[in-house]
Amino acid sequence: MECRVLSIQSHVVRGYVGNKSASFPLQVLGFEVDSINSVQFSNHTGYSHWKGQVLTADELHVLYEGIKLNNVHHYDYVLTGYTRDTSFLEMVVDIVQELKRANPNLVYVCDPVLGDHGSMYVPENLHPVYKNKVVPVADIITPNQFEAELLTGKNISTEKDAVEVMDLLHKMGPDTVVITSSDLPSRLGDRFLVSLGSQRTLMPDGTKSTQRVRMEIPKVDAVFVGTGDLFAAMLLAWTHHYPNDLKTACEKTFSVMHHVIKRTISYAHGKTKLSIILLTVRSVSPKHDVSTPMLHSRYGVLCPPNTTS
Numbered sequence: 001m002e003c004r005v006l007s008i009q010s011h012v013v014r015g016y017v018g019n020k021s022a023s024f025p026l027q028v029l030g031f032e033v034d035s036i037n038s039v040q041f042s043n044h045t046g047y048s049h050w051k052g053q054v055l056t057a058d059e060l061h062v063l064y065e066g067i068k069l070n071n072v073h074h075y076d077y078v079l080t081g082y083t084r085d086t087s088f089l090e091m092v093v094d095i096v097q098e099l100k101r102a103n104p105n106l107v108y109v110c111d112p113v114l115g116d117h118g119s120m121y122v123p124e125n126l127h128p129v130y131k132n133k134v135v136p137v138a139d140i141i142t143p144n145q146f147e148a149e150l151l152t153g154k155n156i157s158t159e160k161d162a163v164e165v166m167d168l169l170h171k172m173g174p175d176t177v178v179i180t181s182s183d184l185p186s187r188l189g190d191r192f193l194v195s196l197g198s199q200r201t202l203m204p205d206g207t208k209s210t211q212r213v214r215m216e217i218p219k220v221d222a223v224f225v226g227t228g229d230l231f232a233a234m235l236l237a238w239t240h241h242y243p244n245d246l247k248t249a250c251e252k253t254f255s256v257m258h259h260v261i262k263r264t265i266s267y268a269h270g271k272t273k274l275s276i277i278l279l280t281v282r283s284v285s286p287k288h289d290v291s292t293p294m295l296h297s298r299y300g301v302l303c304p305p306n307t308t309s
Contacts, residue, residue, distance in 0.1 A: 003240065004032040004074065006099070008060075008092055009081030009111075009229060011037035017044050017226040018082055022233035025256070029237045034075075036063055038083040044225045045121070057087035064095055075099055075106060079236055081229050082113045084122055086129050093133045100137070107240075110138040110174075111232040114147045136173040140239060142232045143169075145182040159184060159196070163212065166198040170210075175200045176239065178250065180231055192216045195254070199246040213247050217254055220261055231257060 005026060010018030019035040026033050038060075041052035067073045078096050083089055100106050112130045115121050131151050135141060145156055152168040155161065162184065166177045178197040186192035195215040200208045234256045238249035 002032055003030070003076045004034065005077040005079055005236070006034050006036070006075045007079040007233075008036045008038055009079070009083070010039045010041065011035075012041050012043050014043045015226070018229050021226040021229040022079065022081070025230060026233050026237060031077075031237065031240075034067075036060065038081075038085075038088060046225055054084050055088060056085060057091040060088055060091050060095075073099065074103065076103070077236055077240075078106065078108045079111075079232060080109075080134075081111045081232065082122070083126070086123070086125050089126060089129045090133060093137055096137050107139045107236075108137060109140040109142070109232055109236045110134060111142045111228055112147050112151060113228065114143075114150055116144050116146050118146060120150075131172075135169070138174045140176040140178075140235065141169065141174045142178050142180050142228065142235060144180050144228070148177075148179050156182060156184070159214070162196050163198070166196065166212075170198065170200055176246065178235060178246075180228065186216050188216050191219050193219050195250075197246050197250055199244075201244050211246050213250055215250055215254060218258070220265065227257065227261070230260065 007019055007022055007026075009022065012018065012020060018039075019037060023033045023035055037055060039052060039054045041050050043050050064073070078099060080092055083092070096106075096108050100108070112135065113122060114127060114130065120127070127150060135151060143151060145162075148162075148165050148169065149155055151172070152165050154165050154168060156165055156179075162179060162182065166179065169177045176197070176199045178195065180195055182194050182196065184194040184196075186194050193216070195217060197213045197215070199211045201211070203209055231253060234253040235249060238252040239246070242249045242252075
């Protein structure tokens with residue numbers, strides 16, 4: 001049965017971020033992807049120079065109305081990422097709500113792109129829109145630590161803090177929360193990065209079960225762009241296949257990330273110094289990396305999930 005995704009995020013002419021990072025891997029895994037570009041830039045804004053256009057809310061509305069007039073606005077998933085305009089983001093919320101009325105089973109996967117490492121790289125007025133309007137209608141969110149702290153107003157210094165932050169995000173709306181990266185110390189040493197996830201599942205008796213996972217991922221000494229876009233797309237795909245098993249979905253997602261990043265580094269090796277290069281994740285890596293990710297306990301969940309009522 002066809003599974004269709006509406007992906008609303010950035011587009012670059014050169015490189016693989018946003019829709020160019022997310023669409024092909026999803027297609028490899030059998031999803032039909034309809035893309036709307038929130039921005040169209042020459043390249044990622046991390047470069048010294050970039051040019052391009054930002055789609056307005058009115059322009060987004062026109063595109064969506066065209067889809068509706070042809071009665072082809074039936075979706076199983078909505079995936080959103082980078083945008084720079086508040087009215088555009090508010091229009092996204094309106095579209096998601098309308099699509100959910102048409103299909104109550106629709107799942108909205110939101111990467112709340114705000115910033116990282118203590119600073120924002122989108123206009124600050126997007127923050128309250130994400131917090132008050134976007135997150136409440138999302139089903140799955142994939143913030144990094146900075147974004148999770150920004151959305152909840154709570155700092156993360158310990159794993160207990162991270163769990164409390166994920167619980168706060170649950171209360172805001174989403175049933176699945178994955179903090180994609182954090183500054184928490186890894187049990188395996190400083191060469192590993194810690195990610196945490198939490199998933200609430202409604203039980204037959206009406207109670208909610210919460211599954212927690214902690215992942216230790218090998219660090220790579222290079223600066224990448226496009227990883228968040230690829231991560232959100234792959235989490236969408238693997239939670240589709242394992243809707244009540246966050247552990248397996250995260251294992252497969254991080255395995256895809258690991259393989260694609262390693263292949264990206266291999267591709268870039270010798271072209272310039274990895275310590276200073278702005279590497280774009282090559283999501284057009286061989287299909288095998290995406291469709292059949294190898295599981296390895298080093299890259300997966302290192303503690304069993306906790307289930308509570």
